[in-house]
Amino acid sequence: GRVRKIARAVHQVLCLFPFEPALYAGHPVKACYVGHSLADVIPLETNLAEARAHLNLEAEGLVFALLPGSRQSELHYMAQTFVQTAQLLHQRFPQARFLVPLVSRETRLHFETELWRNGAQELPLTLLFGHAQEAVAAADGVLVASGTATLEVALLKKPMVITYKMSPKSWRIMRHMGYQPWIGLPNILACCFAVPEFLQDDATPENLAQALGNLVCDETVQERLHELFTEMHLLLRQDTASRAAAAILPVLRRHERPLP
Known part of the structure; x- marks a missing residue:
């Protein structure tokens, strides 16, 4: 192998x-x-109010960060799902704001197109060029595409829901390769489903919005995740x-x- x-x-x-x-x-x-070098660079604790001030956000209020990936292929399969998830979260939490860090003009254009296509252009949503760590630090909960970004979210001690979609052919190949039951780095390091994962057909806006909404409403789970992610941070630092x-x-x- x-x-x-x-x-x-x-x-x-x-x-x-x-x-x-x-x-x-x-x-x-x-x-x-x-x-892992990220564990050395990211501080053990971040200040929510400072992170929000840095992005010109009010200190109070619910904020979600949406990280749909950095590659065009990822946006192709996941942008619409992320937009529709934000719409459902906005219905449940009308005062919430959304931050979407994207790495290129191409991915930004793709996401903007999905906003218009889904009638979501009025969402209280801010698109950022980069600044993913700042967006996560300012958030109460994060929807994140599987990849290194999941580790960044864990190191920033934020509740998250991990998701991923790919082509049907790639999905069939991955399922037959016999990977572990979890794909997100925080769950791999914890050897359990510490945070929810929704992949492929299970990655529906309804599932994602319900899971993330429940996380930001459950202080007990938030405290448990903060403790677990701190242990991970110290292990990797x-x-x-x-x-x-x-x-x-x-x-x-x-x-x-x-x-x-």
């Missing part, structure tokens, strides 16, 4: 997650855990740059060539 190919191709593997070194046991390559350098230097010395 992939682990075997990697082991044959490299001198050493630097693992971002604590469960990864065990994957290389029995292979002729050294693997060491160095932590390993001064990754220093650890990586310390692991790489001996390998370089073993393979350096003397100057002529």
Whole structure:
């Protein structure tokens, strides 16, 4: 499999997650855990009021962050679902605001098109160029496409619902590859469904809006997630740059060539 190919191709593997070194046991390559650089960069605690002031938002009121992905292909399959989910959340929470950080003009245009197509142009929604971490820090709850963004949301200690949609063909292939029952990084690290996941046909606006709405109304769950995400943050905060350098230097010395 992939682990075997990697082991044959490299001198050493630097693992971002604590469960990864065990994957290389029995292979002729050294693997060491160095932590994740995001955990070093993102502070252990963020200030909600400061984050909202930075985005010119009022300190009070309910705010949702919507992170539909960074690639055009992701927006193709998920933008409409995110827009319709926001509409349902707005019906349940009329005073709520929505933040949607997008990384390019193309993805912004795609999302704007879906807003108009679904008659949602009057939603109290702000599109941002980048600033994903700022949007999440200012939010009470987050709807996020599966990927590294889910880890950022966890490190920012925010309740989230994870979702993903892809082509039917890709979905069939993924289901037959025998992955773990969860795909979101926070759930993989927790080895359980710490936060809800809705994939493919289950990723309906109704399911997503109900799950996220319930999360922001349940203080007990919010406290539990904050505690769990803090433990994850401390586990991943390993001064990754220093650890990586310390692991790489001996390998370089073993393979350096003397100057002529």
